[in-house]
Amino acid sequence: MSKYDVFELVTHLRKCPEAYLQSSDFFSTEGVNSIALVQDTYRLVTNDFLRNDFNISSNLGTIDDNHWRAIHISTWLLSNPDFINNPVIEDKLYSFWFIELHKASAYVKCNEWINDDERAEEMVRLLLYCCEIIPFGENQDEAADKLSSLSSVERHKVLKQSYEAHERIMKIKREMEEQKAREAANTYGRE
Known part of the structure; x- marks a missing residue:
């Protein structure tokens, strides 16, 4: 042994x-x-x-x-x-x-x-x-x-960071879509 x-x-x-x-x-x-x-x-x-x-x-x-x-x-x-x-x-x-x-x-x-x-x-x-x-x-x-x-602690940390990164990406996408919708509304309002 x-x-x-x-x-x-x-x-x-x-x-x-x-x-x-x-x-x-x-x-x-x-x-x-x-x-x-x-x-x-x-x-x-x-x-x-x-x-x-x-x-x-x-x-x-x-x-x-x-x-x-x-x-x-x-x-x-x-x-x-x-x-x-x-x-x-x-x-x-x-x-x-x-x-x-x-x-x-x-x-x-x-x-x-x-x-x-x-x-x-x-x-x-x-x-x-x-x-x-x-x-x-x-x-x-x-x-x-x-x-x-x-390590369970390290794995959890990586998952948390991945989740936070995904949330940031989704927030940016929503903001871009909202910006695009505002621009479309402004263009429509000028016509």
Whole structure:
């Protein structure tokens, strides 16, 4: 098994148990206690099981359910042996969970992280990027290009720009048609 092989990590991610897809619930047994799951993942990654102070977002109430479920799924990904006992990435997990994954989960439903090959690869590559890890068999430029081509945030940005450009074109066409109609009316009025 190659360390940080994208295909192997995607395969691991796609085997995520159903329990990780449950809603976040901090007070009862109906869902997943997301904070406990994140803290346990920190402990697994750092190999420090007695520690209790971890970098977790202070705005927990603003995190929606879809984002929490994406975090749950990513903790399963981080249970892969490549990430266990790797304290170097600890400081980078906050950025992955609470910044980058937050942006991406705005455009990706939680089940797609597991069921869609491209979204699964996007999560793997996003984690590797945030942890400053270059995937096995790739160089930094190749890894960045592949992440960019899969990025839900980038895809949404391109679609939005395309839509805005189309709207500008349609506005110019309407203005030209209105101008043409006014000129025709003026010509008709002079005759």
